[in-house]
Amino acid sequence: MDILDYAFMQRALLAAVLVGVTAPAIGIYLVQRRQALMGDGIGHVAMTGVGLGFLLSASPVWMATLVSVLGAVLMELIRWYGRTRGDIALAMLFYGGMAGGVMFINLAPGGSNANLTSYLFGSLSTVSPSDVTAICLLAGFVVLVTLGLRRQLFAVSQDEEFARVTGLPVRALNLLTAVTAAVTVTVAMRVVGLLLVSALMVVPVAAAQQLGRSFAATFAIAVAIGVSVTIGGTVTSYYQDVPPGATIVLLTIAAFLVLTALATPLARRRARAAAAARPVGEPAECAIPAAREAVGDAGV
Numbered sequence: 001m002d003i004l005d006y007a008f009m010q011r012a013l014l015a016a017v018l019v020g021v022t023a024p025a026i027g028i029y030l031v032q033r034r035q036a037l038m039g040d041g042i043g044h045v046a047m048t049g050v051g052l053g054f055l056l057s058a059s060p061v062w063m064a065t066l067v068s069v070l071g072a073v074l075m076e077l078i079r080w081y082g083r084t085r086g087d088i089a090l091a092m093l094f095y096g097g098m099a100g101g102v103m104f105i106n107l108a109p110g111g112s113n114a115n116l117t118s119y120l121f122g123s124l125s126t127v128s129p130s131d132v133t134a135i136c137l138l139a140g141f142v143v144l145v146t147l148g149l150r151r152q153l154f155a156v157s158q159d160e161e162f163a164r165v166t167g168l169p170v171r172a173l174n175l176l177t178a179v180t181a182a183v184t185v186t187v188a189m190r191v192v193g194l195l196l197v198s199a200l201m202v203v204p205v206a207a208a209q210q211l212g213r214s215f216a217a218t219f220a221i222a223v224a225i226g227v228s229v230t231i232g233g234t235v236t237s238y239y240q241d242v243p244p245g246a247t248i249v250l251l252t253i254a255a256f257l258v259l260t261a262l263a264t265p266l267a268r269r270r271a272r273a274a275a276a277a278r279p280v281g282e283p284a285e286c287a288i289p290a291a292r293e294a295v296g297d298a299g300v
Contacts, residue, residue, distance in 0.1 A: 003238055011132045012124040012191065012244075016234040018139040019188040019200065020227035024208070025146040026184045027201030028219055029177055031209075032157035038075070038178070039198035042185045044094040045071030046194055047101025049186075050119045054108035060119065061134045061186055068182035071097065076178045080171070122193035122245030124237055131190055138187045145180045153177060154215055191230065193245035200226060200252060207256040210263035225255050 003009050023039075030038050049067030053060030071093065078089045105115055118126045146153070156163045156173045164170045181201070188197040204225040205218070212218030233248030240247075 003235065008125050008127065009234075009238060011127045011129065012234055012238075013231065014132060015127050015135050015191050016230040016244075016248075017227055018135055019191045020230035021223055022139045022142040022146075022184050022187050023192075023197065023200040024204040024222035024226040025219070026142060026177070026180050028205045028208075028215075028222055029146070029153050029157045030181060031202060031205045032154065033177070036202045037198060038181055039185055039201040040195075041075065041090065041094045042068050042072055042182050043189070043194035043197050045097035046182075046185055046189065047116070047119070048097045048104065049101075050116065050189075050194075051101040051104025051108070054115060055104045059130065059134065061131055061190070064119075064189065065134075065138065065183060065186040067097075068185055069179050072178035072182035073175065076175050118193075119189050120193050120195050121243055122189070122191050122196070122248075124191075124234065124244050127190050135187050135190065138183050142180055142184050142187065145176060149173070149176070150215075150219075191234070191244060192248055196245045196249050199249045200230070203249075203252045203256050204229070207252070207259045210256075210259045225252070229255060 004013075027036075027039070030036055046064040046068040049064030050060045052058070052067065053063035056063070074093060075090065078093070101116065108115075117123070152163075152168055152173055153176075155166070156168060156170055157177075160170050160174075163173075184201065185194065185197050188200060192200050204222045207225055208218045208221035212221050229248055229251040233251050234244055236242065236251075237244035237247050
């Protein structure tokens with residue numbers, strides 16, 4: 001394949017695979033927590049880090065990681081304590097992050113808004129060897145957290161009160177989820193772009209939920225979808241000369257629509273089969289709360 005003859009495409013494909021794994025891996029917890037747009041907010045804050053990287057002649061990826069993590073921690077503090085004005089504070093944080101990125105990059109020597117384009121929407125040709133090193137290290141952290149602490153994170157995402165009663169450090173786990181989401185945004189920004197990364201964290205999970213009947217199955221399907229669309233979007237971008245971020249997101253939405261169309265009749269057949277198998281007059285079984293299942297279910 002001629003696509004692998006070019007070093008920049010080898011780097012882009014490796015980055016795409018890592019993004020395809022990490023974005024749905026943390027996204028599944030954000031969806032469970034009903035914080036699907038958290039990645040979008042962190043992406044706005046990360047723009048300040050990119051601008052600071054150009055201004056200080058430092059790595060935009062590492063600087064964006066630092067600023068994103070600080071922003072994610074601040075978002076969690078606002079969620080805990082900003083009960084009345086929290087939404088206003090978050091809005092100022094998000095839009096301040098965008099404005100800061102534009103301001104800093106224009107103050108940088110030789111900087112202009114054009115330098116932000118590859119970070120906002122993704123770019124294949126600009127993924128450097130140092131970017132790949134940073135992405136690999138950051139992706140390793142995300143995978144370690146999302147797999148190593150999957151039971152605890154899932155329990156907290158489903159029912160914070162129950163998780164607290166069982167002795168889990170709820171606030172620490174919430175903070176770790178936010179930090180991991182911030183790291184994921186910076187992992188994905190070179191391939192998908194800061195403005196589109198949230199879609200890759202959420203839509204594969206929503207698509208996987210159409211088929212998965214357990215957390216483990218949904219997790220695996222979401223990651224498989226993520227890797228498939230990121231590789232497919234990267235290859236399509238190379239051959240058709242189209243933006244990689246937009247291509248990946250559109251493929252992700254197409255996957256969601258296809259799986260939804262396939263899952264709807266399957267769900268109806270399952271419901272009819274379950275109704276037919278139940279004796280007449282017997283009430284349906286009470287569902288066990290998901291967080292309680294997560295503590296003892298080996299399939300989580």
